[in-house]
Amino acid sequence: MSDLPIFEQVRSRGQIFPFPDEGRLVEENPPCLSWLPLESKPRYTVVLNDADGKEIWKGETDKNYIIPDALPCAGQYSWNVFADGMQRGVVHFTLAEKHVEIHRVSAEELYDRIPEARPRHIFSAEDIPFLRENRAKELEVLRRNIETAYADGYPERPRYHWDPDALPLREYINVSRQYIDRNLAACALGYAILGDEKAGAFARKLLLTIVDWNPDGVCSQIAGWGDEVGISIVRTLPAVFDMIHPLLNDKERAYIARTIRIYGEQCWIRLKNQDFCATPGNSHVGRIPAYLGEVALVLKGTGAQSREEAIAWLDYALDIYGGIFPHYGTVDGGWAEGIFYSASYTRWYLPFFGAVERYSGYSIWDRPFYQRLPQYFLHFASPYFENHPFCDGYWVHPDDKEWPGFFAQNPLRLYADRFGPALAKERAAAAVDQKVYELHLLDAFIPTTKKPEVCLTGEAADLQAFPDTGFISMHTALANPAKDFAVLARASKFGSFSHAHADQGNFAIFCAGNAMISPSGYFGRGYGTKHHFQWMKTSKAHNVLLVDGEGQLWHDERCTGKLVSWSDENGVKTATMDLTEAYDGKLSLWTRTITLTADSVTVEDHVEAPKDVVLTYPLHALSQPTLDGNDLVIERGGCTLRVHPEAGELGGCMITDKYDVDLNEGEPEAYHVTRPVQYHAYYTTPARSVHDLKVTFTPGGF
Numbered sequence: 001m002s003d004l005p006i007f008e009q010v011r012s013r014g015q016i017f018p019f020p021d022e023g024r025l026v027e028e029n030p031p032c033l034s035w036l037p038l039e040s041k042p043r044y045t046v047v048l049n050d051a052d053g054k055e056i057w058k059g060e061t062d063k064n065y066i067i068p069d070a071l072p073c074a075g076q077y078s079w080n081v082f083a084d085g086m087q088r089g090v091v092h093f094t095l096a097e098k099h100v101e102i103h104r105v106s107a108e109e110l111y112d113r114i115p116e117a118r119p120r121h122i123f124s125a126e127d128i129p130f131l132r133e134n135r136a137k138e139l140e141v142l143r144r145n146i147e148t149a150y151a152d153g154y155p156e157r158p159r160y161h162w163d164p165d166a167l168p169l170r171e172y173i174n175v176s177r178q179y180i181d182r183n184l185a186a187c188a189l190g191y192a193i194l195g196d197e198k199a200g201a202f203a204r205k206l207l208l209t210i211v212d213w214n215p216d217g218v219c220s221q222i223a224g225w226g227d228e229v230g231i232s233i234v235r236t237l238p239a240v241f242d243m244i245h246p247l248l249n250d251k252e253r254a255y256i257a258r259t260i261r262i263y264g265e266q267c268w269i270r271l272k273n274q275d276f277c278a279t280p281g282n283s284h285v286g287r288i289p290a291y292l293g294e295v296a297l298v299l300k301g302t303g304a305q306s307r308e309e310a311i312a313w314l315d316y317a318l319d320i321y322g323g324i325f326p327h328y329g330t331v332d333g334g335w336a337e338g339i340f341y342s343a344s345y346t347r348w349y350l351p352f353f354g355a356v357e358r359y360s361g362y363s364i365w366d367r368p369f370y371q372r373l374p375q376y377f378l379h380f381a382s383p384y385f386e387n388h389p390f391c392d393g394y395w396v397h398p399d400d401k402e403w404p405g406f407f408a409q410n411p412l413r414l415y416a417d418r419f420g421p422a423l424a425k426e427r428a429a430a431a432v433d434q435k436v437y438e439l440h441l442l443d444a445f446i447p448t449t450k451k452p453e454v455c456l457t458g459e460a461a462d463l464q465a466f467p468d469t470g471f472i473s474m475h476t477a478l479a480n481p482a483k484d485f486a487v488l489a490r491a492s493k494f495g496s497f498s499h500a501h502a503d504q505g506n507f508a509i510f511c512a513g514n515a516m517i518s519p520s521g522y523f524g525r526g527y528g529t530k531h532h533f534q535w536m537k538t539s540k541a542h543n544v545l546l547v548d549g550e551g552q553l554w555h556d557e558r559c560t561g562k563l564v565s566w567s568d569e570n571g572v573k574t575a576t577m578d579l580t581e582a583y584d585g586k587l588s589l590w591t592r593t594i595t596l597t598a599d600s601v602t603v604e605d606h607v608e609a610p611k612d613v614v615l616t617y618p619l620h621a622l623s624q625p626t627l628d629g630n631d632l633v634i635e636r637g638g639c640t641l642r643v644h645p646e647a648g649e650l651g652g653c654m655i656t657d658k659y660d661v662d663l664n665e666g667e668p669e670a671y672h673v674t675r676p677v678q679y680h681a682y683y684t685t686p687a688r689s690v691h692d693l694k695v696t697f698t699p700g701g702f
Contacts, residue, residue: 002087002090004082004085004086004087005085005086005087006086006087006088006089007038007083007084007086007087007088009035009036009088010036011036011557012557013281013497013557014279014280014281014282014327014497014498014557015036015278015279015281016034016036016064016065016277016278016279016280016324016327017493018034018035018036018091019031019032019033019034019324020033020079020091020093021091021093022091022092022093023092023093023094024093024094025093025094025096026093026094026095026096026099027096027098027099027100027331027368027456028099028100028101028102028366028367028368029070029071029095029099029100029101029102030067030068030069030070030071030102031067031068031071031093031095032065032066032067032322032323032324033046033048033065033066033067033068033079033081034064034065034323034324035064035065035081035088036064036278037064037278038083038084040083040084041062042062042083042084043060043061043062043083044060044061044062044063044064044066044081044082044083045058045059045060045081045082045083046058046059046060046061046066046068046079046080046081046082047079047080047081047082048068048071048077048078048079049077049078049079049080050075050076050077051075051076051077053078056071056072057069063277064277064278065277065323065324067104067322067323070101071095073095074094074095074096074097074099075094075095076092076093076094077092077093077094077095078090078091078092078093079091079093098454098456099454100366100367100368100371100452100453100454100456101453101454102322102366102367103361103362104318104322104362105318105356105360105361105362106315106318107311107312107314107315107318108311109360110314110318110356110359110360110362111296111297111300111307111310111311111314113359113360114297114300114359115359116300116301118242118243118245118246119192119242119243119245120242120297120298120355121238121239121242121243121294121297121298121351121355122239122242122243122351122354122355122442122445122446123192123354123445123446123447124358127447128192128193130447130448131193131445131447132193132194134448135193135444135445137432137433138432138444138445139193139194141432141433141434141435141436141437141444142186142189142190142193142194142437142441142444143190143194144435144436145182145183145186145436145437145441146186146187146190146196146199146202148182148183148186148436149182149183149184149186149187149199149202149206150202152178152179152183154179154205154206154209155175155176155179155206155209155210157212157213158172158176158213158218158219158229160172160218160225161217161218161225168671169225169226169228170525170526170671171671172229173226173228173229174403174404176228176229176232177228177232177404177405177438177439178404178438179206179210180210180229180232180233180235180236181232181235181236181405181438181439181440181441182405182436182437182438182439182441183206184203184206184207184210184236184240185236185239185240185441185442186199186437186441187199187200187202187203187206188200188203188207188239188240188243188244189243189441189442189445190203191203191243191244191247192243192244193445200244200247201247203240203243203244203247204244204247204248207237207240207241207244207256208252208256210233210237211237211255211256211259215230215233215259215262215263215266216262219233220266221234221263221266221267221270221288222266222269222270227284230263230266231284231287231288233263234260234263234264234266234267234288234291234295235287235291235348236442237256237259237260237263238260238291238294238295238297238298238299239294239298239351239442241253241256241257241260241298242298253302254302254303254304257299257302257303257304257305258304260295260298260299260304261295261299261304261305263291263295264291264292264295264296264299264305264313267288267289267291267292267295268292268313268316270285270288271285271288271289271292271316276289276320277319277320277323277324280320280324280325280326280327281327281328281497281498283328283337283341283345283498283499286326286327286328286345287345287348289316289317289320289321289325289349290317290321290348290349290351290352290353291352292313292314292316292317293313293314293317293318293352293355293356294351294352294355295313296309296310296311296313296314297314297355317352318356321349321352321353321364322364322367326345326346326369328341328342328345328469328494329342329345329346329369329373329469330369330466330468330469331368331369331372331468332369332372332465332466332467332468332469333368333369333371333372333373333374333375333376333466333469334376334380334466334468334469334470334471335373335376335469336391336469336470336492336494336500337391337392337494337498337499337500338380338388338389338390338391338392338393338394338499338500339377339380339381339388339391339393339394339407339411340388340391340392340393340394340396340403340406340407340499341391341392341393341499342373342376342377342380342381342411343377343381343406343407343408343411344406344407344408344439344440346370346373346411346415347408347411347413347440347443348440350414350442350443350446351442351443351446353365354446354447354449357449357450358447363449363450363452365418365449365452366452366453366454368456370415370419371419371452371455371456371457372456372457372458373415373419374412374415374416374419374420374421374424374457375421375424375457375458375460375464376464376466376469376471377411377412377415377416377424377427378412378421378423378424378427378460378464378478379464379471379473379475379478379488380471380473380488381411381412382427382481382513383427383430383431384481384484384512384513385510385513385515386510386513386514386515386518386622386637387508387515387518387519387622388407389488389490389506389508389518389519390471390488390490390500390501390503390506390508390519391499391500391501392499392500392501392523392527392532392536393406393407393499393523394519395522395675398434398438402523402673404438404439405437405438405439405440406439408439408440409431409434409437409438409439409440410428410431410432412424412427412428412431413428413431413443413444414443414446414449416428417448417449418449418450418451418452419451419452419455419457420455420457420459421457421458421459421460422459422460423460423478423479424460460478460479461478461568462474462475462476462477462478462568462573463475463566463567463568463573465563465566465575466563467563468493469492469494470490470491470492470493470494470561470562470563471488471489471490471492471563472488472489472490472491472563472566472575472577472594473486473488474486474487474488474568474573474575474594474596475596476596476598481512481513482512482513482702483512483702484510484512484513485509485510485511485512485596485598485601485699485702486509486510486596487507487508487509487510487594487596487601488507488508488510489505489506489507489508489575489577489592489594490503490504490505490506490507490561491504491505491561491562491563491577491578491579491592492504492560492561493560493561493562494557494560495553495556495557495558495559495560496537496552496553496554496555496556496557496559496582497555497556497557501519501536501537501538501539501541501542502537502538502539502542502544502551502552502553502554502555502556502559502582503519503539503541503542503543503544503552504544504552504559504560504561504577504579504582505543505544505545505561505577505579505582505590505592506519506542506543506544507543507594507603508543509601509641509697509699511636511637511639511640511641511699511701511702512637512638512639512702513637514636514637514638514639515621515622515636516621516634516636516639516641516697516699517543517619517620517621517634517641517643517697518620518621518622518678519541519542519543519620520535520536520541520542520620520659520678520680521535521536521537521541521659521678522536522663522673522675523536524663524664524667524673525664525667525671525672525673529665529666529667530661530665530666530667531659531661531662531663531664531665533555534660534661535659535660535661537554537555538551538554539551539552539554539618540618540660541618541620541659542618542620543618543619543620544579544618545590545605545607545615545616545617546615546616546618547583547586547587547609547613547614547615548586548613548614549614549616550586552582552583552584553582553583553584558581558584559581559582560581560582561577561578561579561581561582562577562578562579563575563576563577564576564577564578564591571597571598572595572596572597573595573596573597574593574594574595574596575593575594576591576592576593576594577591577592577593577594578590578591579591579592585610586609586613587607587608587609587613588608588609588610589606589607589608590605590606590607590608591605591606592604592605593605599698599699600696600697600698600699601696601697602694602695602696602697603693603694603695603696603697604692604693604694605648605691605692605693605694606691606692607690607691607692607693608689608690609689609690610689611689612687612688612689613687613688613689614684614685614686614687615648615684615685615691615693616682616683616684616685617645617650617682617683617684617685617693617695618680618681618682619632619643619680619681619682619683620678620679620680620681621634621636621678621679621680621681622636622676622678622679623635623636623679624655624657624679625643625655625679625681627653627655628642630644630645630650630651630653631643631644631645632653632655632681635701638701638702639699639700639701639702640699640700640701641697641698641699641700642697642698642700643681643695643696643697644695644696644697644698645683645693645694645695646694646695646696647692647693647694648685648691648692648693648694649685649686650683650684650685650693650695651683651684651685652683652684653681653682653683654681654682655679655680655681656679656680657677657678657679657680658680659678659680663675
């Protein structure tokens, strides 16, 4: 069959990356084998061979992925897919000596193990003494959350869809999260864990208030009025229903259960319409697979959902989380849409994961992405960093008024406890004391989970690469923030669409946590403003080259970069990126090499073009730079950074505090926002077909 024609695997927007790809080192057994589907939607035959080419497993599926039987041992393997008289082509991979054995569970087994007793979702009654004893600090925060809920009272029904005088959708989203994700969850937890009857009564009234909002109306995920309110409802109501179940009468239970099922069905419809397992790149739809499973486990025994439907939903959720998920999170532990999104997107499925493990012993957390996630948070979610490059929301902190709590208050929670390393545990413990939890209250009270038999996390290090996601982080003193000099960079296969930017090769420099060289721009009022799309997502807003004044492919999956190599030798840390493809043929070659020592960061660029081109070298800062000859000097937080162009005839530096597109352009004056001023410096080169640039960044003051 080797002479069969090949069906090409060329991705379009939002599609999966086939896995394992050629030469891949695989660290879970069995792996999920996935490929891009054919338009004819055929039935596929998948063949798995050993190192000698002998067939050891064959399976059939109408999906674009399959999980084979466990591989017999570490070593070399290959696989192929056949359909419509064609083949995918033989792909070789290696099962690592150090790998995780994944013991997946069927939907039927899991459903049958769900007990009738309540609570049974976030925790069981047997877990409550443990939570009271071991979550003392979190419970203190929870008590403040409950008082906040009392002060807020009860929400108004959303009217933004018909009343011009009502609170608009963008503003209502934050309000709804405060009432639903924060206040409702807090009071239900207070009742279930603390036995707080007043909190329980408040949660009951608030729950019934929200259930009275028509789930097929403006709160629907699929009715066309925006999905955020509906997502908050389906995220929170199953757990609340489970926790305050004793406070509800039979009619209320039936009413609430039917409503929860409707919201669950909306998740099902969205995932199916999206063909999520083939095209998982929709950021919003990527939140909701777990909610299918949560709805099924809390509705069991209510009569609101048939066994057949519950098992279908559970099966789909388990398929996703045991297979192709997460799209934006990769086996290296990174998250392609940046820290602002990873901080929340890696928390919303935790209640479902906990329930699966509690009732089946199957730990989705043991998969490589989740085990390595603490390393990504250590390097890119540092609480000591002034901002958190890269992608949308890089400027947001947990207490930010713009998106309260979306940058999770403690993204390391649970992951650090389970996987380490020691530095991650220290950072997680330091983040416990907060005034209130704005979001993610539920996962703060998931009981302690078991540790993996094989741990892939590794120790904390001053250099950490995330080659699949496309990030590199280099520090002089990761564990000592006051003395740390760091450079972060992006070169990603994920392109520039969704929440990513046209910024392949972008870098940021920090001195003692102060952002000296930074991305620039903001959302403005929200995602999709003129400023966001016409400035922030463009190359000019970042620290990447412009070619004859033009940047990289905008909002395009073809805008890709690659982390080619990285090393740490004798205190000299180096990373090289190939960024050629991001420019849609404008360049024949662009490689960028970044070197960090105790005394400097050096950025070297080699550029080849089909014709003579002028390069623009943007640098963005949060403090106004000054010119000292041809050098830039930036002072911030008691630190200084000298920028010295050494090679490539970079000159004519222009400094401005203006964006090409104003922060509030096109937005109603009543919703104009104010953000800290940012500064933009632009060097330029003579016109040449080959450029070799070198810029040195020297820190001081710490």
